């Protein structure tokens with residue numbers, strides 16, 4: 001038998017539409033994320049990238065369309081039925097939110113504790129392992145307030161990855177970080193994906209990150225996926241809309257006043 005699972009989609013969005021307030025944010029998003037790939041999503045601020053991730057997580061329901069995780073359409077599932085699927089997905093939120101009243105070790109352990117049926121010794125060894133992967137060995141006892149921005153992101157990454165999700169969603173993992181720290185986060189995302197055999201969806205403004213981490217890049221534009229392809233094809237695209245975004249060129253309609 002030919003095993004084609006390496007290329008089968010793990011996530012599939014079909015005609016996803018979503019209105020929030022008076023604004024139609026998603027206007028028919030079609031996107032397939034293949035098992036094992038790093039899919040980067042780029043697009044303008046306020047364009048609906050975080051909203052899109054929330055649909056993949058099942059935290060938001062579309063007004064129309066389908067959101068598939070493997071062979072299940074999340075739109076048809078109850079909150080209760082979503083619970084086991086959410087355990088297969090890790091999320092690095094845009095603000096990296098750590099719990100300030102918990103130590104680094106307790107933060108990283110959180111998803112395992114929530115899951116239950118894991119004993120303390122196992123939890124300790126998993127936390128040690130996760131902190132090693134993110135290059136923060138022996139930092140269990142620190143408090144979030146004692147960490148730099150880049151360290152906080154890495155702790156949040158360890159927390160998101162500790163339960164070894166099949167799918168990892170990253171919302172702006174490098175925003176607010178200097179180029180050197182961003183580079184270490186980029187490398188870490190690639191390494192985590194390989195070591196834990198994960199599929200990743202990475203939302204970013206950072207074209208350096210997109211190029212380094214992405215197996216493919218998709219651009220969200222006016223509520224739809226405007227282009228999807230290998231990084232070079234997207235980055236070197238001569239399409240004026242893609243070209244302007246990738247190269248950070250504004251046009252008259254971008255004027256603030």
Ligand SMILES: Nc1ncnc2c1ncn2[C@@H]1O[C@H](COP(=O)(O)OP(=O)(O)OP(=O)(O)O)[C@@H](O)[C@H]1O
Pocket residue numbers: 020021023025043044045046047048049050051052094
């Ligand atoms: N819960 C909500 N209720 C109402 N409007 C919302 C909600 N969440 C998002 N929006 C709106 O949807 C639009 C898209 O927001 P979203 O956060 O997805 O943008 P984004 O592409 O992630 O932007 P950024 O790059 O700045 O993070 C925005 O206009 C935002 O105001």
Ligand SMILES: [Mg+2]
Pocket residue numbers: 049050051094171
């Ligand atoms: Mg966002």
